[in-house]
Amino acid sequence: MTSAPRLRADRAGTVHLFPGQGDFGLGPLLRALSTTPSLRRALGEVFEEVDQVAPELGVLPIGPRLTAATAPSARDLAAEMPGTLQLAQFGVSLAVHRALEEDGLVAGRFVAVSFGEIPALTAADSCSIGDGARLAGRLGQLLTSHGGGMTLLGAGPFEARRLLAQAGPEAVRTVLACVNHAGETVISGPLPDLEAAERCAGARGVAAQRLRLPFMSHHPGLAEEAAAFEQYARLLRLEPPRRPVFSAVAGRLHGAGTDLPKALGSCLVKAFSLPTVLPSGLGGAALAVEMGTGSALAGAVRAVAPGVRALAPLAEGPWPAPAATWLPARVPAQQAARSSGGRPGTVAGRPGTADARSVGGEQPVASAGTPAGGSTAVPAGASAAMPVGGRACAPADASVAARAGLPVEAAARAVRPARAATAGGRVSEAPRMPDPRTTRSHRPPSTSTGRTS
Structure with missing residues (x-):
């Protein structure tokens, strides 16, 4: 059995x-939970807050099911209401980040690929776990x-x-979505064109x-x-994030002047190239650690920046052994609360949540047969994959869609009832999602992208 590495991690x-x-x-994840106390604790903390939001989206609570004797698979979650699998991935990524920092691998910066911008920005204290x-x-929901x-x-x-170009007019709506490395790319488009x-x-x-x-991404048709x-x-x-967050889609750090809502929206329509952005995103780091259950992004780092040691603790193991000598001094609770603005979702004294300063698409894959770039990386046939097939609509608040300023047809599509096929072929309808401004657990929205104390 491979022993856990004792990495003397340098935060910078x-x-x-x-x-x-x-x-x-x-x-x-499930294999690591029984042997990694920090991961089990972090998973419980994160999903306690994620599951408070789940009913707004028509999604069943996820946390208790991940630690049950018969836990669901990613395929099971993908067959549930649209948004379920994304909630699970968000919570798991954030929990892995917290657990690794508790065990000593505190990061000086984050590199986020498309969807990964959401947990990265949350980890950088740009928003609460609930938001x-x-x-x-x-x-x-929108992609599906x-x-x-x-x-x-x-x-x-x-x-x-x-x-x-050679595929002709039948494939005219198919676009190059992302470049994983010199020999691997991902294309995206409507199914007839893609075929x-x-x-x-x-x-x-x-x-x-x-x-x-069951969707395309990094495509102009998603405007x-x-x-x-x-x-x-x-x-x-x-x-603004409290630690640097580098967006692979934007090709730069998110900072005080970044329009974060616009940046997040652009991840749906913009293509990107990992070989182009990863060298600057890594910022001279010696160690890069993947915050997911796979190894695609770590593999992309190995292909693009072979001088950087890349780890995927869950997918490849082993989990780094805790080493108290690596840990920074704990931040007093009062100082942490002041630094975080007292926002929910911040844990006082957790390494990296109170003293950081900072900067945030879909995922790339590095090894042959495993995608490394854009929105997703699990190929057909993989057990963790989402089912391809029937389109499910997203539950949405009509007032939210109207405020989006979309054409009538687009607004109507955005708010039509969500329907998801169950394993037995039945169809269920999700409740409408309440306006987050009126949700009791939600903080008042800010009209500025600047930090408020």
């Missing part, structure tokens, strides 16, 4: 990697309501663009693997959903 040289969707399964959960669930798909190609960006591109790839001997996602997500985010309280 350590980066936490927050992956996008796709490379997410529950098996690695982070709202963002994660709402994003899942549109449909489409994504495919991993065993081709670099030049070859991928040439292939799309045409896949046929063209097969005819030319290019490996093509459909990702098990209406991006606008709706941006406007929804403006109803929540988002503040």
Whole structure:
């Protein structure tokens, strides 16, 4: 059995990697829970708050099920109401981050890929856990309501663009969504166009693997959903992060001048290239640690920046052994409360939550056959994948959609009742999501992107 590494982590040289969707399964988490007390504690703390928000989204509580004797799989959660799997991934990523910091791997900065911006910004104290959960669930609903798909190609960006051009008018709506590394890209589009591109790839001997996602992402066709997500985010309280958060989609750090709702919305429509942004995102770090249950983003770091040691504790193990000598001094509770503005979701005295300063798409995959870039990374056939098939609509508050300033047709689509197919083929309808400004547990929205004390 491999012994747990005792890494003498230097905070300034350590980066936490927050992956996008796709490379997410529950098996690695469940195996680690029984042997990692810090992870079990962090999971309980985080999901205690996430599950308070779940009913607003029509989602069943998740936390107790993750620690039950017969825990669900990611596939089980994906078959539930849209947004369920995103809530689970959000909570798990945040719990892994907290547990690793408790055990000594405190990060000087975060690198976030698409969906990963939401838990990264939450970890950087830009919003409460409750508001982070709202963002994660709402994003899942909006993406699922549109449909489409994504495919991993065993081709670099030049070859991928040439292939799309050769596929002709049948694939005209398929776009290059992200570049994982020099030999791997992800394309995204409506299903008929995506299938045409896949046929063209097969005819030319290019490996093509459909990702098990019931939606496309990093696609200009999601402009209406991006606008709706941006406007929804403006109803929540988002503040400048207290630790640097580097957005792979934006290609820069989020800071005091960043319009965070706009940045989050842009993750739905903007393509990105990991080889282009990762070197600056890592900022000279010596150690990069993945905050998910997979290893796709850590693999991308190895491919793009081989001089950086990349770890995926849950997927590859072992979990780093706690070492009190690495831990920074605990911050007094009163100081932590002042530093965090007394916001819910901040744990006084937790390393990194009170004394940081800071900066925040969909996930890339690094190894062949495992996606590394864009919105998702689990290929069809993987046990952790979301089912491909019927479109489910997102429950939404009509007033929220109206405030998004969308065309009547788009607003109507955004608020039509959510329907999710169950295992038995029955369809259930989710309750409408209340306006977060009137939710009792929600903080009043801020009209400024500047920090308020």
